[in-house]
Amino acid sequence: MNMLTALSIKNYAIIGDVSVEPDTGLNILTGETGAGKSIIIDALGMILGDRANVSMIRKDFSSCEITASFYIKNHNRIFSFLESMGLRAEETLVVKRDFYRDGRTKCFINGAPSTVGMLQSLGEYLVDVHGQHEHQSLIKPETQRLMLDSFGRLDGITEKVSRQFSEFTDIGKRLRELLNSEREREQKLDIYRYQLKEIESASLENFNEEDAVNEFNRLNNAEKLAENASGTYSLLYDSEGSVTEKLGAARRFLENLVSIDGTLAEHLNSLLSAEETLKNVSEDIRSYRDGIEFNPRRLEDLISKTELLKRLKKKYAPTVKDILKYASDIKKEMEFLEHADEAIEELTKDLKSAEQKLKKSALELSKLRLDTAKKLSNDINKELADLGMGKAKFCICVEPEKDEKGGYVYKSFGIDKIEYKISTNPGEEMKPISHVASGGEMSRVMLALKTSLARQDKTPTLIFDEIDAGLSGPMGQAVGKKLKALSDRHQIICITHLAQLASFSDAHFHITKKTIDNRTTISVKRLTDAEKLEEVSRMLGGAVVTKATIKHAEELIKQAK
Known part of the structure; x- marks a missing residue:
């Protein structure tokens, strides 16, 4: 399986020197609040081309160093990307980034110097991070549209519509300029005539x-x-x-x-x-x-x-x-301006032709989106049922947008207004998901979306940073089942506070914050089965681990298997 095989972080935030070697399947990261779990994910973001913040360099150090290794033997898209960039493509991909207090950044891909932009492009093929605050982006129309188009694999038709929209708007702009600026046209002609006369008076054609x-x-x-x-x-x-x-x-x-x-x-x-x-x-x-x-x-x-x-x-x-x-x-x-009337007539024809092409493609895209919306809505409703929201009803509304005259409103992405709606209880009307009050419900909607989209997604590593926020223990178990199933197709790395979710881990890492010689640092340890049992027990019962919590933890782990 293509995946992240190693992550090394040096002198980043409170991290002195930490190495993590995730496994295939479901990797769980746990630790007390403030232990630094999310810092590890942030550091991985630096490898993926996130903006560097020099304030994150560890105190008393001039730079930090982050290195990630990926196994990509069966990832043809990454091989093609590397080769297109003139970089060496091998089964193991090593990405390294150093950044310094003076703002400098050094990036390397398989030892070859590269740029932050190249890391960003490469990162899109490698890792997808779903953070605990991503719910806010989910309510944005653009995010909803992109998710729908991604699920339907509509890249080809959306690019066609975007290209035709650009042609349509360019022609319209030129036509408006000609129609609305006759005086400006004459002024331009006067300027051009003067300039041409001045240049021609110099007789430069045969001038050496x-x-x-x-x-x-x-x-x-x-x-x-x-x-x-x-x-x-x-x-x-x-x-x-x-x-x-x-x-x-x-x-x-x-x-x-x-x-x-x-x-x-x-x-x-x-x-x-x-x-x-x-x-x-x-x-x-x-x-x-x-x-x-x-x-x-x-x-x-x-x-x-x-x-x-x-x-x-x-x-x-x-x-x-x-x-x-x-x-x-x-x-x-000048010839164009002097024959503006003919140009207006020609551009009017061109505009009509461009609009017909755009309309045809936009309507085709709209139909595909409607079909895709039905499929994705059905998938998400099934996922929500698995996550304890069987009475909820989710739908994706796709509606062509029109102006007051009944004409389509064209945009670079088509004519559709796309909105995700949900009714969380029987008898309630469908409302935009932004009106969903419960953080736990929103977390499950997000996970249902991500799970449905992941079936179409070729990104090898999916990271969930406390996506279980706001969920109860039983719901954490439902989320764990969902992530466990998802880990059959992707490497999953998940930060969680829920013992029910952690019990599903294939590899469990515990993050500890400690003070050594008056310096705070963190350590990461992969837990043995016995240590995992103890950690799940701690997550269930708090600081005190009892026989009851151990028994409960054993039951959870047994059920997860």
């Missing part, structure tokens, strides 16, 4: 910014360029005692030497080559000098264009390419 910069540098420094080119040419070629003249004289001397001593012929060739190179350089410098352009008007044009480009970059986009793209985009928008 790098070439323009080079040309500007040449024109702006034409006098200096001409002066240096002339000086270079004069020294190399066009002056008395030029480099060319001196190199020619040297060449003639060397020719005389070679005519006498041929060993210097190679040097003569080098000198001839240098003389040819010097001639070519001199000619190129002269051509460059003669081609230098003195064009003040062109320089002014370049300066103006450069300044305009700076303004355009500041106003529209950081590059010429992006400015041209912006111009192209506003041309398309």
